[in-house]
Amino acid sequence: MPIVLIAAFFYLLAGWLVVRRMLVDEGAKAGFWLLTAVSAVALHGLFHVLAWRQGAGVDLHFFAALSLVGLGMAALTTLYAASGRMGALGVVVFPIAAAALVGYAVSAGPATRDLDWRLELHAWLALLAYATLAVAAVLAIMLWLQERALRRHEFRGWVRALPPLTELETLLFRTIAVGFVLLTATLLTGVLFVQDFFAQHLMHKTVLSVLSWLVFGALLFGRWRYGWRGGKAVRWTLTAMALLVLAFFGSKFVLELVLGRA
Structure with a gap:
């Protein structure tokens, strides 16, 4: 302690x-x-x-x-x-x-x-993906606050302490790209190593994770193909992260703390 x-x-x-x-x-x-x-x-x-x-x-x-x-x-x-x-x-x-x-x-x-080493690998990849994409969500919120402050001409100390808007946006998408690769590996190892989704109450978790993966993937494609940025990038990032939080921690909360199943 x-x-x-x-x-x-x-x-x-x-x-x-x-x-x-x-x-x-x-x-x-x-x-x-x-x-x-x-x-x-x-x-x-x-x-x-x-x-x-x-x-x-x-x-x-x-x-x-x-x-x-x-x-x-x-x-x-x-x-x-x-x-x-x-x-x-x-x-x-x-x-x-x-x-x-x-x-x-x-x-x-x-x-x-x-845990079997394969399931442990799947779990570690999931934790790394969630941590990386959670940082991306914080970056997205910072990007939104910075854009909002600049539109209102509020040049306070915390705004000046941030990197330029384009640099912050670039870091956001790089973080999302790394998190997307980790999330892809998480889903692949889940398909390969988890045998019975229904018996382990994993179907809803999988569906939400796949939806989050699709949203992140669409955002990265939109950035590459159409140059998405600003408010659109923030909304898509936070939507995808909300799905991911519900998929992992929402399901774990219900199963372990509400229903008492390990």
Whole structure:
């Protein structure tokens, strides 16, 4: 538990440092808050590893999966921030990661069970896809807010702290493309390795995931063929992400927390 509290503190500290840098000291170097964020991500991952060793297997139940997605989002955010001007992502992502980690730590949850390596591969691909596309959803919201502020000529500190609109949009579509590849691999491994969809109550999850995949695919095609951007890109991204959240966490919430099925 001390690891959880320290990691959560580092996440919140990193988020606060990002806000301070955006609104108060725009010229400050990013080194300290990046180090804080890296420490938080490392401790977050360490807590999962220790929990898996104690439980003799990888835990992928609801709160554990939520925490792992938060970890993936935080790691990707830190990577983006280290290579450019995307520290603003941390204002949203780091508190989410902290809350997800604390939720996992305090939840009892069902006992961990070992998975076949093929199903474990499918689960890891799914978590990576969800984390990547969740970051894309945050980027889409930031893009919408930036466009809205610029239309209203509201050049506040947080707007100036963001990268240029075209750069933010390019990063959004690159993130969606990576997430789309991971989601494609998730669906393929699901078809190959999951044997009985009906017995495992996976049909609705699969349908929603495929719908999300189609929406993301249509968005990428529209970007390539017709140059879709701006509000249209935001709406399609958030619609696809909503379907994905319902597919994975919605179904896990109902099955595990409402119906009590592992």
